[in-house]
Amino acid sequence: MKSFSWFLHPVIIFIFSIVALGLSLFLYIYWYVEVSAGLQTVLRKTNLDPSQFVSWQTWMVIMVLSILVGIILVGIFIIFVYQMKANALYRLQNNFINSFTHELKTPVTSMQLYLETFRMHELPREMELKYIDYMLADVARLTENINRILNLARIEAKIFEGKFMLHDLVRVVEEFCARNGELFRMSTIRIHNPSGREFPYPINRPLFEMLIMNLLANAVKHNDSETPEVDISFLPQHNGLHISFADNGIGFERSDARKIFRKFYQIERPGRPQEGGSGLGLYMVEHIARLHKGKVRAASKGAGQGAAVTIILPWRPEQPAAQLEPPDVQQ
Amino acid sequence: MEAADTIKILVVEDDAHIAEGLHLNLTLQNYDVQIAANGIDGLRKWKDWRPHLIVLDLMLPGMDGLRVLQNIRLEDERLPILILSARGEAADKIKGFGYGVDDYLAKPFNLEEFLLRVKRLLSRAVWQPGQGERSPGDRESVWSVYVFGNNRIDFTTASAFCRAGEIQLTEQEIKLLKLFISNRGKPLSRRKLLEIGWGYSRDTTSRTVDNFMVRFRKYFEDDPQKPVYFKSRRAVGYVFEHE
Numbered sequence: 001m002k003s004f005s006w007f008l009h010p011v012i013i014f015i016f017s018i019v020a021l022g023l024s025l026f027l028y029i030y031w032y033v034e035v036s037a038g039l040q041t042v043l044r045k046t047n048l049d050p051s052q053f054v055s056w057q058t059w060m061v062i063m064v065l066s067i068l069v070g071i072i073l074v075g076i077f078i079i080f081v082y083q084m085k086a087n088a089l090y091r092l093q094n095n096f097i098n099s100f101t102h103e104l105k106t107p108v109t110s111m112q113l114y115l116e117t118f119r120m121h122e123l124p125r126e127m128e129l130k131y132i133d134y135m136l137a138d139v140a141r142l143t144e145n146i147n148r149i150l151n152l153a154r155i156e157a158k159i160f161e162g163k164f165m166l167h168d169l170v171r172v173v174e175e176f177c178a179r180n181g182e183l184f185r186m187s188t189i190r191i192h193n194p195s196g197r198e199f200p201y202p203i204n205r206p207l208f209e210m211l212i213m214n215l216l217a218n219a220v221k222h223n224d225s226e227t228p229e230v231d232i233s234f235l236p237q238h239n240g241l242h243i244s245f246a247d248n249g250i251g252f253e254r255s256d257a258r259k260i261f262r263k264f265y266q267i268e269r270p271g272r273p274q275e276g277g278s279g280l281g282l283y284m285v286e287h288i289a290r291l292h293k294g295k296v297r298a299a300s301k302g303a304g305q306g307a308a309v310t311i312i313l314p315w316r317p318e319q320p321a322a323q324l325e326p327p328d329v330q331q
Numbered sequence: 332m333e334a335a336d337t338i339k340i341l342v343v344e345d346d347a348h349i350a351e352g353l354h355l356n357l358t359l360q361n362y363d364v365q366i367a368a369n370g371i372d373g374l375r376k377w378k379d380w381r382p383h384l385i386v387l388d389l390m391l392p393g394m395d396g397l398r399v400l401q402n403i404r405l406e407d408e409r410l411p412i413l414i415l416s417a418r419g420e421a422a423d424k425i426k427g428f429g430y431g432v433d434d435y436l437a438k439p440f441n442l443e444e445f446l447l448r449v450k451r452l453l454s455r456a457v458w459q460p461g462q463g464e465r466s467p468g469d470r471e472s473v474w475s476v477y478v479f480g481n482n483r484i485d486f487t488t489a490s491a492f493c494r495a496g497e498i499q500l501t502e503q504e505i506k507l508l509k510l511f512i513s514n515r516g517k518p519l520s521r522r523k524l525l526e527i528g529w530g531y532s533r534d535t536t537s538r539t540v541d542n543f544m545v546r547f548r549k550y551f552e553d554d555p556q557k558p559v560y561f562k563s564r565r566a567v568g569y570v571f572e573h574e
Contacts, residue, residue, distance in 0.1 A: 098418070102390050105417040109439040110348035116442035117356055134348045 014080045025069045092264035107138035162206045169199040176212050187220050187228040211288045214281040219247035241315035246308040251300040261286045339363045341382035343373035370394030374530040389416040401527045404431040405506045411452040479573040482551045493550045511571035520568035
């Protein structure tokens with residue numbers, strides 16, 4: 001298989017280098033000992049003053065050589081690991097490009113098809129209207145895709161609108177859900193605030209709303225239940241505010257818990273078709289969380305058992321607004 | 332030439348809008364059209380409905396379009412198949428043609444061009460006898476006789492001269508043999524064998540593949556316990572090779 005030979009070459013080179021390095025260390029030491037012994041014999045035979053020759057203790061030679069070889073070893077290993085990561089990213093990027101190309105070309109194809117059909121045939125008005133609605137849906141789909149890519153580019157370049165201002169996070173989430181009720185009308189979204197208090201924190205509202213949107217969209221999309229449910233909870237803990245988004249979706253294996261935040265990463269589920277996503281949602285969520293000085297964690301009891309994504313923000317109960325410093329942004 | 336309204340076209344396309352648009356246009360051209368939204372449904376409709384032409388998208392959920400193509404070609408090399416795909420690079424086209432597709436159109440496409448290509452493919456298909464029919468006897472085929480070791484497979488009569496004498500081969504056995512021969516020297520995983528050889532239907536398991544291999548070895552190997560032609564590769568699958 002093509003991917004096998006891809007892997008094999010760097011691994012073989014790596015192993016080969018390690019073996020060569022080990023062998024050379026052994027030989028250096030061995031030859032040193034030989035030469036040293038030989039030199040001792042010459043000295044004895046010729047009665048020369050040994051103090052004229054620099055004599056190193058054998059153990060020191062071995063130590064120095066081993067340290068140097070050790071450093072080279074670590075260097076090779078680090079380069080190897082970087083190479084593997086670069087390969088993996090390249091492959092994921094390739095997959096992304098393929099699936100994204102399809103995502104963009106499909107609505108365009110649909111629109112061209114219907115427009116050319118209209119040109120060729122005169123159809124009854126209700127049929128026309130039906131197909132015009134299809135085309136409008138395709139425009140919406142295209143727009144959404146374009147925005148997704150642009151958002152990603154903007155976030156990575158740290159170019160975004162809106163300043164960081166103090167907002168009560170519970171209110172922000174409540175208002176977001178109310179405003180986007182239409183999108184999530186087939187699902188149940190509940191907000192829990194057991195402590196009942198407000199959580200003012202400096203956020204960039206458009207970005208934070210993008211984060212909420214991504215998490216909710218994920219929870220609802222990767223979900224087989226009759227009614228997808230998402231429970232958003234605000235839990236102040238010792239290390240900050242935990243905002244968790246728990247769903248009753250298809251969950252994931254423990255081993256994927258950190259991987260899903262990687263750029264372009266999508267969990268492969270052989271039974272299900274690829275959901276046509278971009279693999280970028282959680283990557284953006286983590287990025288946005290970091291811009292807000294927070295972090296993200298994902299947990300799931302296993303496949304089919306739902307998942308919970310938690311944003312952890314360094315919120316402190318008594319924090320005067322003046323102390324909170326927004327991060328550096330280009331406006 | 333057959334009357335236009337009895338010509339059946341199967342469209343295998345997962346995007347609902349495009350599928351309906353194709354259905355609409357082909358129906359307006361007086362063809363009889365059915366849609367399949369994924370590879371498995373497409374193969375089922377091909378077997379049950381026997382279309383005269385198939386319009387195939389490549390990026391399908393579950394089974395990939397190329398696997399569907401290979402599956403069909405194992406049984407029917409004549410059926411006109413047109414690929415309609417967002418993947419329009421030369422490399423993709425070459426791959427498609429390598430697997431035996433008759434035409435390849437990249438998306439987004441021009442409707443008039445598409446309709447004309449469909450029309451042309453259909454009119455060419457009519458000139459050859461036995462279009463789309465499964466009579467191994469009168470089909471002119473690139474597969475005739477294949478010899479390896481002391482075995483001789485005759486595809487035209489679906490029979491083989493081998494260790495066990497002269498035997499009749501079942502359709503499934505012929506398909507698998509064709510698959511192995513066209514991939515001579517290349518290991519095939521059980522999954523690939525299931526998808527291409529059987530169209531991966533729900534009641535086949537990889538035990539089925541293993542049972543077939545036992546059968547082949549019984550027919551064609553001098554010593555079935557030590558296979559020379561149908562070898563297994565651990566964790567990869569099976570491979571067919573000979574000098």
